[in-house]
Amino acid sequence: MWRAAILGFQHLLAMYSGDVIVPLLIGGALHFNAMQMAYLISADIFMCGVATLLQLKRTPLTGIGLPVVLGCAVQAVTPLSAIGNQYGVGVMYGAIISAGIFILLISGWFSKIKNFFPPVVTGSLITIIGFTLIPVGFQDLGGGDATAKNFGDPKMLLVGFLTMGIILGLNAFAKGFLKSLAILAGILIGTFIAGAMGMVSLKAVGQASWFHLPQFFYFGTPKFEWSSILTMILVSLTTMVESTGVFFALGDLTGHKIGSQDLKRGYRAEGLAVILGGLFNTFPYSTFSENVGVVQLSGVKTRQPLYFSAAFLMLLGLLPKIGALATVIPDAVLGGAMIVMFGMVGVQGIRMLQQVDFKDNNNLLVSAISIGLGLGVTVYPQIFQAMPQSLQIVLNNGVVIGSFSAVLLNIIFNMRPHRATAPAQVQVNSEAQLQNK
Numbered sequence: 094m095w096r097a098a099i100l101g102f103q104h105l106l107a108m109y110s111g112d113v114i115v116p117l118l119i120g121g122a123l124h125f126n127a128m129q130m131a132y133l134i135s136a137d138i139f140m141c142g143v144a145t146l147l148q149l150k151r152t153p154l155t156g157i158g159l160p161v162v163l164g165c166a167v168q169a170v171t172p173l174s175a176i177g178n179q180y181g182v183g184v185m186y187g188a189i190i191s192a193g194i195f196i197l198l199i200s201g202w203f204s205k206i207k208n209f210f211p212p213v214v215t216g217s218l219i220t221i222i223g224f225t226l227i228p229v230g231f232q233d234l235g236g237g238d239a240t241a242k243n244f245g246d247p248k249m250l251l252v253g254f255l256t257m258g259i260i261l262g263l264n265a266f267a268k269g270f271l272k273s274l275a276i277l278a279g280i281l282i283g284t285f286i287a288g289a290m291g292m293v294s295l296k297a298v299g300q301a302s303w304f305h306l307p308q309f310f311y312f313g314t315p316k317f318e319w320s321s322i323l324t325m326i327l328v329s330l331t332t333m334v335e336s337t338g339v340f341f342a343l344g345d346l347t348g349h350k351i352g353s354q355d356l357k358r359g360y361r362a363e364g365l366a367v368i369l370g371g372l373f374n375t376f377p378y379s380t381f382s383e384n385v386g387v388v389q390l391s392g393v394k395t396r397q398p399l400y401f402s403a404a405f406l407m408l409l410g411l412l413p414k415i416g417a418l419a420t421v422i423p424d425a426v427l428g429g430a431m432i433v434m435f436g437m438v439g440v441q442g443i444r445m446l447q448q449v450d451f452k453d454n455n456n457l458l459v460s461a462i463s464i465g466l467g468l469g470v471t472v473y474p475q476i477f478q479a480m481p482q483s484l485q486i487v488l489n490n491g492v493v494i495g496s497f498s499a500v501l502l503n504i505i506f507n508m509r510p511h512r513a514t515a516p517a518q519v520q521v522n523s524e525a526q527l528q529n530k
Contacts, residue, residue: 101401103277115165122174139410144366157359187315193367200360216445221467223439233428249425256283256429283426332379386434455506467495
């Protein structure tokens with residue numbers, strides 16, 4: 094149990110910064126005061142634990158039952174900030190609740206897309222998920238803010254690469270349980286080294302309160318406005334596509350074949366999590382791809398550590414002062430760990446692509462174009478800045494663009510009726526030629 098608890102804490106640290114950044118960005122954009130920000134972060138962390146439990150526990154209606162962690166959907170930052178500033182906080186939360194209901198309603202239909210995700214599509218999608226997150230890791234490695242004057246400071250690079258080196262060293266030379274804790278050890282040792290160099294501040298811990306209980310409608314009752322609802326539905330579709338890729342990646346890692354019923358329960362769990370996010374005035378929640386890398390590196394593929402992660406998240410949400418301890422980890426340390434984890438996710442996709450017959454140029458084109466589009470949009474999202482804002486929500490997401498491309502190209506190249514009959518016809522013609530001879 095204690096080993097599972099430590100592994101669960103490792104999962105928590107892997108996703109914590111990515112989760113906390115969402116309330117910080119949205120709260121800052123909406124000009125929340127210190128007390129409001131404290132509630133927003135605490136309630137968000139608590140709801141991450143609740144959302145994770147919904148996905149971990151398989152019931153007849155909900156839960157994918159895979160080792161997953163749910164956190165704030167970062168795609169929602171820009172649209173939620175815009176809705177909150179234009180229409181008010183009530184409309185923002187009304188749109189979140191509506192999006193959650195939408196996910197619940199379409200979960201059955203959306204789960205039937207499994208046939209559109211053969212290995213050439215899922216492998217490409219998971220490769221895109223991993224490699225499009227690499228720039229996020231590099232940004233954190235340089236200090237977090239690419240516009241800051243001290244971005245890329247040698248001290249930050251040193252701490253980040255030391256963290257990466259510790260993780261790689263433990264994976265190379267450690268054995269057993271210590272090897273499975275490589276990420277946690279790298280983050281903790283990296284933070285201690287950064288603290289010795291004066292890069293760690295405990296100010297946030299001192300300012301945080303000891304206890305905070307999530308409340309219904311803390312910022313006000315929800316209101317409903319059609320364009321805001323439509324915007325959040327578009328965001329929800331993008332997160333469902335990403336979650337699909339994560340589900341297939343974890344299914345491949347754990348040896349669990351993902352079926353339509355699994356997908357349906359997974360989508361329903363996310364829909365409930367989004368609704369609860371709106372009711373408690375937090376955010377939409379979706380499956381975090383960061384933790385696929387943790388599962389891969391640790392080699393621990395059971396759900397038990399994730400139950401501890403969920404419990405820890407809920408505890409940290411109730412005790413902000415303890416939760417604030419995790420915020421003192423420097424961005425550079427997290428960046429070093431992220432590069433390893435995200436790279437592992439990308440390579441997991443490449444492993445899935447090994448099942449694909451790339452002697453067939455059609456498969457080659459599906460994968461090459463999709464990965465190329467996904468990475469290209471990630472590097473230059475401003476290429477679509479002339480498009481309407483509602484379209485930019487979808488087009489600026491490299492994972493979504495790559496996913497749509499892979500599915501569409503696979504339909505065009507591999508799922509046309511004549512593609513199924515052509516090989517048989519070639520065989521018949523070949524046998525007829527031999528008989529004539």
